[in-house]
Amino acid sequence: MNLIINGLQWGDEGKGKIIDFLTNFFDINIKFNGGTNSGHVIYYKKKKKILKLLPSGIFKKNCLFLLSNNVIINFENLIKEINQTIFYKKKIYLSNNFLVNNFINELLDYILDKKLKIGVTNNGITPIFIINSLKCSIRINNFFCINFLKKIKKIIFFYNIFFTFYNLRIKFYYKKIFFKFFIYFKKLKKNIIFNEKIINNKYKKIFESSQGSLLDFNNGTIPFVTSSYTNSKSVYVTSNFFLSNIIFLGIIKCYLTRVGNGFFLSKFSIFKNLLFSKYSNEIGTNSGRVRASGWLDLNILIKTIKTNNTINLIITKLDIFIFFKKIKLILNYFLKKNIINFEKINSYKVYSKKFKSWKKVNNVYFKNEKEFHLYIRFIEKYTNTSILIISIGKNIYDLIIL
Structure with a gap:
């Protein structure tokens, strides 16, 4: 079995922790896009590690690691990261065709x-x-x-x-x-090897995307996108992967964030965004900029689920909503008549649904509060996609497996 993990938002969905956990069950961890413009945070032995180029499962001893064709390598940064993980240097392979x-x-x-x-x-x-x-x-x-x-x-x-x-x-x-x-x-x-030797074999592989689907060069929110292909299906073209037995999983946060310019409808006000970013530590891993935050948009999510062939969802950061009284989901929206500027929130008629928040989270799913269950089940029903894993903290085992 092979697995592709892809973010369904503008990145920063918490892919690093999930891939770090799932790599325990696979033989090869392959990164198939991105460069130093993205970053994942891993907690290894309670120490924070920031990875920009290396795959997120790099600290697992019983696994091989490959940077595939579509990864953009900066030699200096790569060597610095490899030196952080010097014990695993022999297990890191580089495609012979990367830029x-x-x-x-x-x-x-x-x-x-x-x-x-x-x-x-x-x-x-x-x-x-x-x-x-x-x-x-x-x-x-x-x-x-x-x-x-x-x-x-x-x-x-x-x-x-x-x-x-x-x-x-x-x-x-x-x-x-x-x-x-x-x-x-x-x-x-x-460390350089022919890409096909590792990527097309019988070993169990987990493919890792470094950025979110909404940053895809063709299908993202153009022009505020990256210059490469971030959709999960791009692995077939950019990495020369031809095996068909593959499962597509999508990661989302229970709210939206994005770094850089560009409009999104559910964005918080400036003051609320600053408070939220400080509390939830929503600061770009690579850029160091405060991320723009907002409520989860299910209309966008349904589109990215379809474009990525997503079978199951992984939802992260559910512990952040503990200190909220009420939370909101954006269901749909329509542009009002005779509106020219479509980059203002007031230009849209928005349909949303409010939920009461929860006071605590538990690793056992059925021990969580009623409001927690209602929120999860509504997302599943509205998107017609089941949730497989729920993340409720920053540590690797702060997970609920459904």
């Missing part, structure tokens, strides 16, 4: 976002996909080629044109970049 990021792309990302105002994390993700579409990007398999130096010259030529266009007096010399890349490559050479 290599660098500091110049990060600078370009910053310049582009000043004009576009998307609210990106300035980790160079957009420029690397632009360069990839121009067919002059650097992949890890290029390091094995004799003409690697020519590849570096081409990409530097592109960079110099870009900075000249913006009237910036910056020039990059290919020899310095070449030697820096090659030093890092030597350190990771033993």
Whole structure:
């Protein structure tokens, strides 16, 4: 059996903890998208660990780990993370076909976002996909080629044109970049493997998405999306996965959050959002920015369930609602007549349902309060998707298995 875990919101759904738990039952943990623009928080031996590139199950001894084709690697950041998990270095494998990021792309990302105002994390993700579409990007398999130096010259030529266009007096010399890349490559050479050797075999695999479905380049809330494909079905194309015996699980929080720019209907007021973010620790793992928070939107959730072929749901952060008197679910909404600006909450007629909150949570499902049950069962009924796991805390075993 193979399993895909994918976030059904704008990321930050608590995927790290769930994957860390489920990796106990699998042989291989594969990360199939993302880069340093995303991050997962893991608590290992009661210590907080932030992972940006490595798979979330990295601290499990009886498992292999693969960074697949669609992951964007920054050599320096990867080596730092591997050094945190030095005992498991021999179990970490890198696809021979992933894209290599660098500091110049990060600078370009910053310049582009000043004009576009998307609210990106300035980790160079957009420029690397632009360069990839121009067919002059650097992949890890290029390091094995004799003409690697020519590849570096081409990409530097592109960079110099870009900075000249913006009237910036910056020039990059290919020899310095070449030697820096090659030093890092030597350190990771033993970990590079053909992607198909690990990804298409009989072992049990858990596939991990680093970002949420609403950030998908094609199906997300464009233009406020990432530049790669984050839907669970992209694993077939980007990772060359062809086995059919796979189960799709989707993770959601019991409320919505997003980092960066972009409108969403159930967003809290500024004051309420600041209070909520401080209490629930809703601060971006990678960006360090306060996340915009709001009530769970079931209308959006139904769409992402369908686009990701989701069979079961995992819901997290149910312990956050303990200090609420009442909570709300957004069911549906319609744009009012003669409205031009559709990025204001007052422009919509909103249908919602209110619930009473609960005072405590318990690891045994039937020992929880009536209000807790009503909330869970309503989500299941409205989305026509059963909930498999409920997370009620930050520790790995603060879970309810249904």
